[in-house]
Amino acid sequence: xxxxxxxxxxxxxxxxxxxxxxxxxxxxxxxxxxxxxxxxxxxxxxxxxxxxxxxxxxxxxxxxxxxxxxxxxxxxxxxxxxxxxxxxxxxxxxxxxxxxxxxxxxxxxxxxxxxxxxxxxxxxxxxxxxxxxxxxxxxxxxxxxxxxxxxxxxxxxxxxxxxxxxxxxxxxxxxxxxxxxxxxxxxxxxxxxxxxxxxxxxxxxxxxxxxxxxxxxxxxxxxxxxxxxxxxxxxxxxxxxxxxxxxxxx
Amino acid sequence: xxxxxxxxxxxxxxxxxxxxxxxxxxxxxxxxxxxxxxxxxxxxxxxxxxxxxxxxxxxxxxxxxxxxxxxxxxxxxxxxxxxxxxxxxxxxxxxxxxxxxxxxxxxxxxxxxxxxxxxxxxxxxxxxxxxxxxxxxxxxxxxxxxxxxxxxxxxxxxxxxxxxxxxxxxxxxxxxxxxxxxxxxxxxxxxxxxxxxxxxxxxxxxxxxxxxxxxxxxxxxxxxxxxxxxxxxxxxxxxxxxxxxxxxxxxxxxxxxxxxxxxxxxxxxxxxxxxxxxxxxxxxxxxxxxxxxxxxxxxxxxxxxxxxxxxxxxxxxxxxxxxxxxxxxxx
Numbered sequence: 001x002x003x004x005x006x007x008x009x010x011x012x013x014x015x016x017x018x019x020x021x022x023x024x025x026x027x028x029x030x031x032x033x034x035x036x037x038x039x040x041x042x043x044x045x046x047x048x049x050x051x052x053x054x055x056x057x058x059x060x061x062x063x064x065x066x067x068x069x070x071x072x073x074x075x076x077x078x079x080x081x082x083x084x085x086x087x088x089x090x091x092x093x094x095x096x097x098x099x100x101x102x103x104x105x106x107x108x109x110x111x112x113x114x115x116x117x118x119x120x121x122x123x124x125x126x127x128x129x130x131x132x133x134x135x136x137x138x139x140x141x142x143x144x145x146x147x148x149x150x151x152x153x154x155x156x157x158x159x160x161x162x163x164x165x166x167x168x169x170x171x172x173x174x175x176x177x178x179x180x181x182x183x184x185x186x187x188x189x190x191x192x193x194x195x196x197x198x199x200x201x202x203x204x205x206x207x208x209x210x211x212x213x214x215x216x217x218x219x220x221x222x223x224x225x226x227x228x229x230x231x232x233x234x235x236x237x238x239x240x241x242x243x244x245x246x247x248x249x250x
Numbered sequence: 251x252x253x254x255x256x257x258x259x260x261x262x263x264x265x266x267x268x269x270x271x272x273x274x275x276x277x278x279x280x281x282x283x284x285x286x287x288x289x290x291x292x293x294x295x296x297x298x299x300x301x302x303x304x305x306x307x308x309x310x311x312x313x314x315x316x317x318x319x320x321x322x323x324x325x326x327x328x329x330x331x332x333x334x335x336x337x338x339x340x341x342x343x344x345x346x347x348x349x350x351x352x353x354x355x356x357x358x359x360x361x362x363x364x365x366x367x368x369x370x371x372x373x374x375x376x377x378x379x380x381x382x383x384x385x386x387x388x389x390x391x392x393x394x395x396x397x398x399x400x401x402x403x404x405x406x407x408x409x410x411x412x413x414x415x416x417x418x419x420x421x422x423x424x425x426x427x428x429x430x431x432x433x434x435x436x437x438x439x440x441x442x443x444x445x446x447x448x449x450x451x452x453x454x455x456x457x458x459x460x461x462x463x464x465x466x467x468x469x470x471x472x473x474x475x476x477x478x479x480x481x482x483x484x485x486x487x488x489x490x491x492x493x494x495x496x497x498x499x500x501x502x503x504x505x506x507x508x509x510x511x512x513x514x515x516x517x518x519x520x521x522x523x524x525x526x527x528x529x530x531x532x533x534x535x536x537x538x539x540x541x542x543x544x545x546x547x548x549x550x551x552x553x554x555x556x557x558x559x560x561x562x563x564x565x566x567x568x569x570x571x572x573x574x575x576x577x578x579x580x581x
Contacts (some may be wrong), residue, residue, distance in 0.1 A: 078464060098264060114447070119267065120265075164464055
C-alpha cells in the first residue's frame with residue numbers, strides 16, 4: 001500500500017557524527033503517529049530531512065509514494081507536507097490575521113500577485129479568519145504577534161501550518177514551553193483535526209503521546225528501535241530501558 | 251466586497267492598510283507648494299525628486315525584503331549612462347530614455363541578484379559593494395564610450411512627448427521629475443501592499459519560516475531586486491536628462507553610501523521614510539554647506555547619530571511615535 005509519508009534507509013551524517021542512522025519509517029494515511037526518543041536522539045534532524053530543510057547523506061523520502069528527496073522545502077509544502085517548529089518561527093511585527101493571510105495567499109498561489117492589495121483578496125482573508133476561529137484566535141486577529149502570550153503564539157504556529165491545507169502535518173513538540181493547563185487545550189484542538197490530515201507528532205510529554213497517538217516509533221541515537229501501538233510500546237523493555245537510562249543520567 | 255462570511259468578524263483593519271490616508275494627500279501637496287514657494291531653487295528640488303526615487307528603490311529591497319546594499323549606485327549609474335548614450339546616439343525622446351534605462355538596469359539587477367542571494371548580510375553587503383566598484387572602474391576605463399572622468403557630454407533632449415521642452419529655469423525638468431517620482435511611488439505603494447509585498451515583509455521578518463509556507467523565497471527576492479534596479483535606473487536616467495550630462499560620480503561609492511544614510515535617516519520600510527529622509531538630507535546638505543562649505547558633513551554625522559540613537563526607524567519612526575502620543579492628530 002501507499003503511505004502518506006515514508007523514508008527508506010535515511011542517513012544523515014555531520015562530519016563523523018551520524019545524526020540519522022538508516023531510518024525506514026512508514027506513516028499510514030490518516031494516522032496519528034508519534035515519534036519519541038530521549039534528548040539528542042535525532043528527532044528534529046529527522047523532521048528537517050523530511051521537510052527538506054536538510055539534505056540526507058543517503059536514502060529517500062517519499063510523500064504519497066512520490067520521491068521528494070531532492071525537492072526544496074517550498075515544493076514539498078505545495079505537495080501537502082506542512083510542519084510546525086519546536087521554537088516559534090513567527091512574524092513578530094505582523095498581526096495574527098496578517099500572518100495567517102500571508103500563509104493562505106501562498107497556498108492559493110497568490111503570493112506573487114503584485115498589483116491588488118492583500119485586502120482585496122477577500123476569499124483568502126475569509127479562509128484565514130475561518131482558521132483563526134477554528135483555533136480560537138479570532139478575538140486577537142488584529143493583535144501583533146509579539147504582543148501575545150506564548151501559548152497563543154503556539155496556536156499561530158499551528159494555524160500557519162494548517163493554512164497550507166496539508167495532507168501530512170509534522171508537529172515538532174507543539175506543546176513545548178506551554179503551561180500544562182494550556183497544553184491540554186492545545187491538544188484538544190489538535191485532536192479535533194480531521195482524519196484526512198495525517199499527523200506525525202514529536203513530543204516529550206509521554207502522557208500526551210499515549211493519549212493522542214495510535215502508532216508510536218522510538219528513536220534512539222539516530223536509529224529507529226521499535227515501532228508499535230501505544231499499548232505495546234508501554235510494555236516494551238527496550239523503551240523502558242532507554243527512558244529509565246535517561247532518567248538516571250539526568 | 252469588504253465583508254466576510256464569518257459572523258462577528260471585521261476584516262477592515264487589514265483592508266484599511268492599503269487605503270490612502272489624509273496625511274498622504276497632504277504630503278503630496280508639498281511638491282506643488284514647493285514649486286511656487288521656491289521657484290528659484292528648482293534645480294535643487296529636481297535633485298531631491300530624483301534622489302527620492304533612488305531612495306525609494308533602496309527601500310524596496312532593504313526596508314521590505316531586508317537586503318542591505320552598499321552598491322546601489324551601480325543601477326543608478328547604469329540608468330544614467332543608458333539614457334545618456336541613447337541621447338548621444340540619436341534616441342533623445344525623454345520617455346524612451348527612461349524606458350531604456352529601466353530595462354537595462356532591470357537586466358543588470360536580475361543578473362546580479364543571483365550573487366546577492368548567496369550568504370549572510372555581510373556577504374551581500376560586500377557583493378553589492380564589489381559589483382558597484384567594478385562598474386565604476388569599467389566606466390573609468392572605457393573613456394571612448396563613457397567619457398571617463400570628463401563625463402559624457404553632448405546630450406540634448408527633445409521635448410517630452412514632443413510638447414514640453416526643457417527650459418532654462420528648470421520648470422519642465424522639475425515637473426517631469428516629480429511626475430515620474432509620483433507615478434513610480436504609486437506603483438511601489440501598490441506593490442508593497444500586495445500579496446507579493448506582504449511576502450517580502452514575511453521574508454524580512456522570518457526568512458526561515460517562509461519556505462515552510464510554500465514560498466519560493468529566492469524567486470521573490472530576485473523579483474524585488476530586479477524591480478528595485480529598474481527604479482534606480484530610472485532615477486539615474488532622470489538625472490542625465492535633467493542635467494544633460496553624465497558624471498562618473500553616478501557610479502561612485504559615496505553615492506551608494508549616502509543613499510543608505512538617507513534611508514536610515516528617514517526610516518526604512520514605509521516608502522515615505524525614503525522620501526522624507528531625502529528631503530531632510532538634501533535640505534541639510536544645502537543649508538549646512540552654505541554655512542560651512544568644508545565641514546558640513548560634521549553636522550550631518552551628528553544628525554545621523556542622534557536619529558539612529560534616539561528615534562528608532564528614523565524620522566518616520568519619530569513621527570509615528572509622535573502620532574501615537576497625540577491620538578487626535580493621528581490619520
